[in-house]
Amino acid sequence: MNMPLILLYNLDTPKGAKIRRMCLPLGLRTRLVTPEEYGLTLGELAEGTAPETPWTGETFGDEMLVLVNCPGPLLDRFLQGFRRNKIPAVYLKAVLTPTNRTWNSVALHGELVRERQAIAQGQGAHAGQTSGKEGN
Numbered sequence: 121m122n123m124p125l126i127l128l129y130n131l132d133t134p135k136g137a138k139i140r141r142m143c144l145p146l147g148l149r150t151r152l153v154t155p156e157e158y159g160l161t162l163g164e165l166a167e168g169t170a171p172e173t174p175w176t177g178e179t180f181g182d183e184m185l186v187l188v189n190c191p192g193p194l195l196d197r198f199l200q201g202f203r204r205n206k207i208p209a210v211y212l213k214a215v216l217t218p219t220n221r222t223w224n225s226v227a228l229h230g231e232l233v234r235e236r237q238a239i240a241q242g243q244g245a246h247a248g249q250t251s252g253k254e255g256n
Contacts, residue, residue, distance in 0.1 A: 122189045125149045126198070127165055129184035129225065135207060136183075142201040146194060153225060155179040162186060162228060163221035180229045184212040211236060 126143060128136055132152050140150045153165060159175035166188040187195060195215070202209060212232040214220060220228055 123147075123149055124190045124194055125151060125166060125188040126190075127162070127186040127188065128152050129186075129212075129229075130181055131183055131185075131210070138205060138207050139202075139210075142205050142207065143198070146197055146201070148190070148194070148198060158225040161222050161224055162216055165225070166216055166221070175224075178226050180226065182212055182229065182233070183210045184214075184225075184229055184232065185210050186214050186216055186228070188216045190215065 124147065126139075126148055128139065128150055131139060136152070143150050151165070151168075156174035157165060157171050158179060159173075159177065160169055160171055165186075187198070190198065201207070212229065214228055214232060220231075223231075
């Protein structure tokens with residue numbers, strides 16, 4: 121019932137195809153999330169709900185992964201697969217939690233970007249905002 125699933129954002133690309141192929145032997149289903157679905161909550165996306173109306177708000181171009189129902193050992197094998205298959209890292213990753221399952225994709229993306237910036241600056245996740253974009 122609660123099959124492991126990876127939600128893929130902005131990965132309808134050769135890199136995304138490699139990730140999807142890597143997931144098959146792990147028993148991981150994958151789903152490409154389109155910008156029209158960004159208004160759905162992460163919980164709805166995980167359940168396969170279709171949007172009643174397409175999202176017309178803010179979107180993003182960053183690659184992002186959301187791991188759903190992935191127990192630790194499977195998560196480890198998934199992450200090791202990137203190294204083994206020489207797939208470049210996807211920097212924005214999250215595990216579906218009771219807290220974030222009510223967020224939409226744009227909210228999660230914003231939170232992950234803020235955390236990444238804070239880590240890059242050696243601060244706590246909510247310490248401060250920066251303008252300017254950072255590289256990888």
